[in-house]
Every structure is written in C-alpha cells, then in structure tokens.
Amino acid sequence: DMFSSVLRAQFSLAWVIGPPIAFALAIGYGFEVMYLASALAYLICAFVVWRWLPSLPLPTPNSEVERVSSWRDPSVRALFIASTLMWTCNSMYLINMPLYITRELGLEEKLAGVLMGTAAALEIPFMLLAGYYTQRFGKRPMMLVAVLAGVGFYAGLVTLSSQSALIALQLLNAIFIGIVAGIGMSYFQDLMPGRAGVATTLFANSIRTGSIMAGAIAGTVAEIWSFHGVFMVATALALAALGACWRVPNV
Template sequence: MQTSTTAMRRLPNLTSLAFIAVAFLTGIAGALQTPTLSLFLSTEVNARPTMVGLFFTGSAVIGILVSQFLARRSDKRGDRKSLIFLCCMLGAASCALFAWNRNYFLLLFVGVVLSSFGSTANPQMFALAREHAERTGREAVMFSSLLRAQISLAWVIGPPIAFALALGFGFEVMYLTAGATFILCGGLVWKMLPSMPKLQAAQGATLEAPRRNRRDALFLFIACTLMWTANGMYLINMPLYVVRELNLPEKLAGILMGTAAGLEIPTMLLAGMVAKRFGKRFLMRCAVIAGVLFYAGLLFITGSWQLIALQLLNALFIGVLAGIGMLYFQDLMPGQAGAATTLFANTTRVGWIIAGSIAGPVAEYWSYHAVFYSALAMVVGAVFCLWRLKDA
C-alpha cells in the first residue's frame, strides 16, 4: 500500500518535469528560427526588404487564423495531447522545408502554414497544463509561471545558438536542428504528457463566458495587444537607435536584450508566487505602470549603464504580461483554456503587425528616438484599458 502511494506521488512529478521540458523545447524551436528569419530571407532567398516585411506580416496573419481555428476545435472535441503532437510534427516538416527550399512564395504559403501549426503547440501545451492542474488540484498560477519562465530561458540561450549555427554551419543545419527539437518535443508529448479527454458537458451547458467576462476579455485583449505593440516597437527600433543615434557599441543592444530576458525569469516566478494574494488585475496594473516608466525613461536616458539599469522596469513590464496575462484570459474564459491561451498568444502576433507598421515609418520620417513616443502612447492606452477591468 505504501509502495502504491509512493508511485502515485512520483507520477505528478514526472508529469510536471515533462511539461517543463516541453515548454523549454517549444521555446527553443521558436528561438532558433525567429531571430535569423530576416537574415535568411535576405541572404538565402534574396528577398527585397519590402518582401521581407510582407513575409513577417503574412506570417502573423496566417498564424492568427490557424491558431484560432485549432483553439476552437481543441476546446470542443478531441484530446489536446494528440493535437500538440501533431503540431510538433508539422513544425518539424516546416523546418525541413525551410532547410531545403529557397522559393519565396512556397515558403510563405506552405512553410508559414506548417510553422503556424508548430507554433500553436506552445499555447496548446499551456492550455493542457491548466486543465491538468485543475483536475489534479495543483496550483495553476505558479505552475504556469514556471512553464512561462522556460520560454524566457529558451530565448536567453536560443538566439546565440541560432546565429552560431546559421553563420558557422549554414541555415540548413540551423533549421534541421530546430526540426530535430520539434521531433524530440513530440516524442516527449506522446510518451509523457497526460491524456485529458473532454468531459461531456451537461445538456444545455455552454462554453461561453458570462457577458461581463466577455467585456473584460475584450479590454484585456486590447491592453495586451497595446503592450506587445510597444515591446515590438522597442525590439525593432532599439538596436538601430543605440548604434546610429546614441553612437554606442553594437554589443550593447545584445546586452540590453539579454539583461531583460534574464530578469524576466525571476519576475515571472515571483509574480506566480504572489498572484493569489494580490490578484492578477493588480499585477497587470503594476506591469503597465512599469511600462510607462520604462518608455518615459527611454526618452531621456542615453547612458549605457543607465539603459541597462532601466531593463529592470522592462523585465517587470514583460515578465508579468507574459506570465499573468495568459492566466487572466483563462480566468475570464472558463472552460475554454485553448481559446483563452491562443487569444493571448495572438495579442503578441497582432502587436507585432502593428509595431512593424508604425516603427519603420516613424523612424524613417522622424527619428529612432521618436519611435519611443509612439511606444509610450501605446502603453498609456493599455493603462486606460486595464483600469476599465472589473475586480474579479
């Protein structure tokens, strides 16, 4: 009897470790591909700058359509574990296509669709983790924060590996490495993640959230989109601003990104620990205030060490947004973990579409410094939306 009890205690630990490993591997798969994509398109595919921009916009739009379609189906029917495995395999197929094909339009219309399935494995994994935590009585907030920290960790180490592989061994090796990561991830999903068949809902039951929750979900969607837009404008603009306007070393841009990503990890874990006591709305409001201070600081601070110190506010801004924002959507959309998680993921995609549309023209017609005024305006808009949310 004691042996049986011990085995039952070990199983959730193995399952938790499997979730952590899958979160990290899906993060690595994305971190290997995204940072070098513009370089790949311009050097390997010989795409013009306009076509490179079109590729990113098309990728975001296709990704939104694919992820929302899968999210609706996953919440209504089937086993989410099987869907995650399928997404990993299609993600690996996408990597193989990028490794061996150099036709722009084939990559855009076939490769992007396949890679959109691959990227959907991540939000679906978070949805499965939420369902598993609820059915087993585990603490969902802290567990999800721990998983989200793995994504940040992957983005700390993934981009340097991506550039080392692409520049040292070629893009073929880099994409095949990403594909192998997807295959390894799929194997872990199939062998280690729990199968969670959909429970039959009571007759007449509905998956829709209450009307007030739908209103709050809309405000939260707008707020998160504006916050990701500001972050996207910062990431697009910051390296050029540091080098061309501040005349600081190129390596400073990498230091700033690495510092922010490193600080995001303890921020996410701390937010997960205190979320139950202070509430998700309070933490999101703290994050957006930190964002206001961060982008206001960028307008006046120009020294190297001051910019590095400012990343603490940036880490609070993005760490809480990335960790708590997804959980807030899940709370507002009960019974729709897949749709809620994907909706949050799509705020990032929409934010990048808007950021790319604004940052380039503003920098071209005014200055790189002027882009931060636009980013600050986005965060101020997010403040308005978050203050319209009702207390749960």
C-alpha cells in the same frame, strides 16, 4: 497561475541560453552545423512528447455556458485592448531598438544582444514571482504594476541614452513583460469561465494584433520622424494600456 508562469519562464530561459549556443556553433563550426543542431533539438522534443506526455481526452462542451460574443463583455474588451497595446509596445521596442542604438546613439551592435539577453534573464524570476503574488493580491494589481513598469521603461528610453542606463532599464522591461506574459492568459480565462479555449485564443490574438500594429507604427514613425520618436509613441501607448487595464476588475 503558477503553472503558467513557470511554463512561460522556460521560454525566457531559452532566450538566455539559445543565442549564445547558436553563436558558438555558427562561429566554431558554421551555419550548417548550427541548423543541424536545431533540427536535432526538434527531434528530441518530438521524442519527449511521444514518450512521456499523456494523451488527454477532449473536454466535454458545457451546454449551460451562455454562448455570447466575448467582445460584448466590457471587462474582456478592456483587457484585450490593454493586452494588445502592451504587446504593441513590446514589439515596437524589439523592431526599433537595434537600429536606434546603432544609427542614432552610435553604440556597438552587440549591445542589442546584451539588452535582449539581460531582459530575458531578468524575466524569469519576475514570472515566477508574478504567479506567487497573484495568488495573494489578485491579477489586476499585478497587471497595473506591470504596465506602470512599462511606462517607466519607455519613458526611460526617451530620456536616457547611455549604455549603462539602457542595461539598467531592462529591469523595468523584465517586470513589464514577465508579469504580462506570466498571467495574461489566465486573466482572460478567469474573466471568461467555461470558455478557456476562447480566452486563450483572445490572448494569443492580442499578441498577434500587437505585432501587426507595431510593424506599421514603428515603420511609419521611424520614416517620418525618427527611431527615438518610436519610443515616444510607445510611451503614449503604454499610458493608454494603463487606462484600459484600470477598467478591468480584479480576479
């Protein structure tokens, strides 16, 4: 769990340092230099993988593990639904937030970058804390804390509209995403012993499914209702995720 949390924290760290570097390169030297720098970063990553990462043998299939449909397990099914709903809410926020703060609230465009950067920076300590406290209390209490923070975050977006309030709300957003991203995959793996590959795929599919649902929901609600209404729907979905998460056993 701690390893997964540390690994996921590196993604958030990249979100903190990446955009400012890209902005500085684009403004100072142009987009060509920025994309060349990105290509160079990929080459460095390829060299690191080739030079230092070990080659691991393929795991031996365990014939004793019963090959049954994961969807038949009510615990796995509830966790998949909860995870999908949580990622749906997060994707709806990312899609909707820049347009909401500029078109409906009339705030500065750069605030969108500030909010994303603040959330990414705050996610890092909560990912690390999630890995630590999961070892003490188990995954279910931590996931419930995460979803409760998510409910508070989206409810706050519905009721608050000032710049300072939106920045302060990123603390709840960081708790929400930091814990879900930090322990979500290992939660699936613990519920499906001996089927780590299937568990990892389920978690990844919950993220993809959530992104697909978010695009359809956010676009439809914004078109028919408003950008503000998208956050009302996200609050309802977060509450539904809380109900689904409540049915998952603690491991």
